[in-house]
């Protein structure tokens with residue numbers, strides 16, 4: 654039993670999510686089958702917002718874990734802690750999610766070491782259980798439990814990739830930056846700018862995305878477009894907002910910065 658209040662992980666207000674394709678229906682089918690789901694796509698394209706929206710739509714709690722390379726299996730599963738009465742077991746977020754029947758979202762899972770990632774294996778196949786080896790307990794996942802991971806294929810390298818035995822436990826949905834019309838709609842909604850301004854921001858992003866692989870690792874994300882729009886909404890000039898939110902975060906290279914600034918200047 655867990656004394657954790659499941660309600661604290663429920664999303665009470667509908668998150669704004671603009672569907673791009675049939676991802677909502679596909680996710681619902683995967684959830685109905687309790688299939689683990691992998692969301693693949695570049696940074697800032699809506700993966701996290703999508704999971705929040707789906708958790709709200711399905712009325713299930715959501716527990717999110719930002720993965721990093723220092724994360725150990727204990728950070729996910731739990732550990733014994735010392736307190737005044739001696740040692741006390743504390744469940745990690747994955748264990749809490751399995752007990753209360755939450756959707757457990759492991760963000761950027763490829764950042765975690767492979768020996769950490771394998772702890773999810775027994776939860777992602779027919780066993781649906783989680784051995785707490787140090788505690789000597791086998792947790793059987795609540796029927797509502799589901800595991801979702803996000804993954805940016807552009808960052809993958811030989812050193813950092815998921816094992817096939819991990820990948821092949823998931824159904825996968827491809828995400829990418831939406832079409833110009835949909836992305837404009839998102840920037841208007843999230844950034845509170847008019848349509849004409851949002852369209853220009855999106856066009857600048859398209860220019861940068863064309864430079865991916867030609868001096869840029871990634872183009873400007875939808876998230877950065879929303880940031881730029883929010884600055885404009887606070888009274889910053891579009892040019893300064895685009896420089897601060899779109900160009901400067903993207904590159905440290907002075908030539909590339911000048912190229913992107915020039916692109917901004919053709920629009921604003």
Ligand SMILES: Nc1ncnc2c1ncn2[C@@H]1O[C@H](COP(=O)(O)OP(=O)(O)OP(=O)(O)O)[C@@H](O)[C@H]1O
Nearest residue numbers: 669670671696697698699700701702843875876879
């Ligand atoms: N389809 C969409 N509907 C609504 N908002 C969106 C959508 N796509 C992107 N956004 C906006 O872009 C922002 C960034 O999206 P999100 O945080 O979901 O990115 P992400 O793909 O999870 O990024 P990362 O991989 O870096 O965590 C959101 O806060 C939201 O404002």
